[in-house]
Amino acid sequence: MPKDLTWDDAEDVGILLSEKHPNTDPLTVRYTDLHRYVTELADFKDDPKKSSEGKLEAIQMAWHEEYEERG
Numbered sequence: 001m002p003k004d005l006t007w008d009d010a011e012d013v014g015i016l017l018s019e020k021h022p023n024t025d026p027l028t029v030r031y032t033d034l035h036r037y038v039t040e041l042a043d044f045k046d047d048p049k050k051s052s053e054g055k056l057e058a059i060q061m062a063w064h065e066e067y068e069e070r071g
Helices: 010-020 031-039 053-070
Strands: none
Touching: 010 031, 010 053, 031 053
């Protein structure tokens, strides 16, 4: 059973985003769009208002790492 993801699960969220948006370079995604992408994930259950720039950046970097490995 998948676990409910939160803003603190940057690595897991980054993996899911890389799977859902495989051809998107995460460094080109605005934080407003990144926030929406994260909250639209089926396993994401955290309060959308609890995000911060730091948490979004951590997710973006985790996603970027996955993106680079696929490249």
